[in-house]
Amino acid sequence: MWFKTRPSALGDFEQLVLLGVLRLGPDAYGAAIRQEIHARSSRDVSINAVYTTLDRLERKGFLKSWIGEPTAVRGGRRRKFYALRPSGITALRHSYRALTAMAEGLEHRLEPK
C-alpha cells in the first residue's frame, strides 16, 4: 500500500474490554469480562455490548477466540473464550502510553483527594 499502516486508535470501552481480557488470562469470556469491568470501573454494561465489542476487536485482528465445552452451571451452554493477539497487545500499549504520557505530571489533580 502506498500509505503507512497504523494501528487504529482504541475507543474507551474497547480499552476496558482489552484490559479485561488481559487481566483474566485463560478465563476471559463474556460474563467474566463483564463482571471484571463492573467490579473495577463500576460500569454495569450489558452483555450484548461486551460481545459486540469483543466481536469488533476480533475482526480488527486484536483478539482471537475459541469455544469451550458446555457446562451444567450455564444450563448446558458453551462459553466463548478470548485471548489477545500480539497486535492487540501493541494497540493496548499505544493507548496506555498515550494516556500516561498525557497524564504525566497531572497525577495530583487526577487522583482522588
Added chain:
Amino acid sequence: MTPQPPRLAAWLLTRRIRGEWRDFVVGDLEEEFRARCAVAPGRARRWFWRQAIRALVLPLPPEGHDVVQGRTMSRRDSIVRTLMGDLRAGVRVAYRAPAFSAAVIFVLALGIGANTAIFSIVDAVLLRPLPFQDPARIVRLFHIPPQATFPGMPTFSVSAANFYDWQRRAQSFEGMAIYRFRQFTMTGGDHPESILAGAVGAGFFDLVRARPALGRVFRDDEDQPGREQVVILSDGFWRSHLGGSRDALGRSIMLDGRPYTVVGIMPSRFSIKSWGASGRDLWVPLAYTPEDRAVRDNHNAQVVARLKPGVTIEHARAEMAAISVRLEQEYPQANAGWGATVTGLRELIVGDIRASLVMLLAAVALVLLIACANVANLLFARGLARRKELAIRYAMGAGRRRVFQQLVIEALVLALAGGAVGLLFARLSLAAGAALLAAQVPRADEIAIDARVLLFVAGASVLTGILAGAFPAVRAGQADLTGALKEGGRSDAALGLRTRRLLIVGEVALSLILLMGAGVMVRTLVALRNVDAGFNPRSVLTMRITLPETKYKTAAQQSAFFDEALQRMRAIPGVETAGAIEDLPLARGSQQPIVIDGRAELLPRDQPTVAVRKITPGYLRAIQIPLFRGRDVQDSDVDVMLVSRAAAKLLWGEADPIGHTATLPLQSKTRTLTVIGVIGDVREEGLTTAPVAAVYEYTRERPWSSMALALRTTVDPESIVQPSAAVVRALDPQQPIEETRTMTDLVDETLTSQRFSALALGLFASVAMTLAAVGIYSVLSHIVRGRSREIGIRTALGARTGDVLRLVMYEGMAPTLFGVALGILGAFAFGTLLNRLVFGVSTSDPMTLALVAGLLVGVALIASLLPAYRASRLDPLKVLRIN
C-alpha cells in the same frame, strides 16, 4: 436444586437471540444469575430481568461472518438490506433512462394486461364458486332422449309425471324441485311489458338455499292452482319497478290481467344471469293441476336438485339410470328409450365456454412470453452497454450472486411497473369489451378485478421480471472481465449474438402460433358466413309477439290478432311481404315424434322425430326459403304442412310426399296434417349444425300465442321498426313487442363465440407480430452498428450494395426462418385447443399456415430492410476513421 432464571425472560432470550450467540449470551447470563442467587435470590431475579431486557433491545454482532475481502456479509444482511437497496437502485436506474424504461414497461403492460383481462374472465367464469350455499352439491337432472329419434341430443327436458316419480324414489338427493319459464304480460305501468318469469315448484328456494332479502319464499301449499297468485321479485326488478321501497311487500302487480301479491324480494347476489332459473325478474309458483302432474309424454320442465352430503354425481347418475329403467318398464308407452342423467349446475353453465377460455389463456400466455423475450432482448442490449460498470463492480469484489440479484431486481422493478400499467389496460379493455363479453361469456356479470386478480397481476409481474431479467443477468455474469475493461466500453456486436438470435427464433415461433390461431378463426368466420343457411337473411326485420292467454283466450282470437297484424304490416310502404313462425331459424325449437299415413304409433324410441315449426302464409317468401314441389300455405288452408327435403326423404324416401298425411302425437293424436309442398332445407338448429328434417304446419284457426314475425323489406329494415310497432299498438295498446332486430343481426349473434375468439386471437397475434418485428429490427440495428467496421472494409474492398444488403438480411432472415419452422410445429400442438371452435377449416390447414408463415416472413423482411439499407449506405472512409 439449582435455581432457575425467570422462565419468561429466559424464553424471550432464547427466541430473540439466534445462532451461536444464544449459547454465549444466555449461558453467560444464567451463569452469573446462579452466582448472584447464592447471595440474594430476589435481587438476582431482578438483575436477570434487567439484563435480559437490555440483551433483547441491544443488537448483537451479526453471526457467522465470513471474512471476504475485508468485508463481512451475513445472510440476514443480504436478504433484507441489500434487497431494499437494490430496489431503490432499481427505481433510480429506471428513472435515469426514461425512454428505455417506458418502452419496457409498455411492452410488459401489453403482455400482463392481456393476461389480466383474460384471467379475470377465467376467474369469474371457471374459478369462482356459484353464489349459492354449497354450490358443488347443486345439480340438474335431465332425460336422455332415445337416440334413434333424437340423434346426437345428449339431454332433454323432463316430463312432469316422471319428475314426481323421481322425487319420490331417488335417495341420492336432499331435495328435488321442478321449474319452468312462463311468459307474462305485466300491465299497470307506463306501457305493457313482456316478462319471462320463473315458475317454480315447491321447495325450489329452500333447495338452492336462497333466503329472501325481504319477506318470505313460497310456502309449499302455494304450489297449487287457486293459491298461486303470489310473486317474488328480483332485487333489480324491485328497484326498477317498485322504487326499492320496503312497503312493496303485500302490494299487487298485474300479470296477464290477474293480481299477484308480492311476498318476497330476493337479494341481488341471487340474480346470476347465467342460470335461467336465478336470472329472472320475478318468480311465481308453478301450481300444476293434478292433470298437469300426470303428463308423462310431454318433456318440457326443468329439474334442479341438491345431492346429499357425501353422495357423488356418479352415484346419483347410477341411481337415476336404475330408476329410469324401472319407469320404462312401468310406462313403456311414454317412457321407452327415455333415460335420465345428472349434471353439476356449474358444469352446465361453464361447460361450453371452457374450451375457448383455456385457448385464450394459452394465447395470452404466449403473448406474455413474447413480451418477455422482447424485454429480455432490451435488457440484454443494455447489459452489454453496462459491461464496463459491471466489470468494475466485479473487480471491486462484488460476488456474481450479488450482481445477478441486482440485475434481476432492476428487471423486477420494471415488471412491477408494467404490471400496474397492465392492470389499467385490463380494466379499460374489459370495460370496452363488456357488451361483447355479456353476449359471449356466461357469468359475464360477475367479472370484476378483485383481490384474486390483483394477486394474479402481482404474481405475473414477478414471474415476468424474473423471466425477462434472469437470462440477461446470467449472460452478464459470464462476461469476461478484463475484456470488458480493456475494450473501454466499445460495444461489440459479436457479443451475445447467439443469445439474441435465439430470442428472435422464439418470438417468431410464438407469433406464428398465434397468427395461425387467428387465421384459422377468421377462416371459420368466413366459412360460417358463407354457409347456405337455406334462407336469405338480408333485408328482413324480425320481432316476437307473445299474446297473454288471459286476454286472448281462444284460438280464433289469437289467429285473428296475428292475421290482422301481418295484413297491416304488409301494407307498410317498403314492406314486401310478412309472415310468422314459432321459432326463427338458427334458434332451435320444438322437436317432436311424427306418425305418417295413419300408421300405428311406435314406442317413443322407435318413432322418427322431426323439427316442428308453426308458420303462417307469407313466412316462406319473407325469408326466401325455396319451394321445390307443390304450393305454399295460404290463409284458407286447414291442417296442412310443408316438409323440408330432408324430412320428405326421411319419412317417405323417394316417393312424392304431396298428399300424404301425418299426425304429431305430442300435440294431438287425432289431428291429421296433409302435406302440400316440399321446401328447401333450413339450418334450424344453428349455422354449424347440418339442416335437420323439419315440417312446417299451418291451419286457419290456431291456438298459437307466441310468434316471431318476419318482414321482408325493400328498404333498410331498421326503418320499418317504428311503423310496425305502430301497427301492433293500434291493434292492442297493451301488447308488448320483444326481440326486434334484423335477421342479419340474428345470424351475427349466433356467431359471437367465433367472432370473439377471432377478435381476441387476432388482437393478440397482431401484438405478438409487432413485438417480433420490433425485436428483429432492434437486433439487426445493433448488429449493423457493431459490424460497421467489417462492412466498411468489405465495401472498401469492392463489395457491392447488394452484397451488403444480403449480408444483413441473412442475419435477420436465418433466425426468422428457423422460428417459422419451430412455430409450425407449435401451431399443430396449439391447434388441438381450437378443435372445438373451428368450422369448415382444419386447425392445421396448410393454406392458412402458408399464408401466416408468408406474412411473418414478409414482416421480418421489412423489419430487416431498414438496418440493411443503413448498412449499405455506410461510408467506408468514415467508418474506418472512427474505428
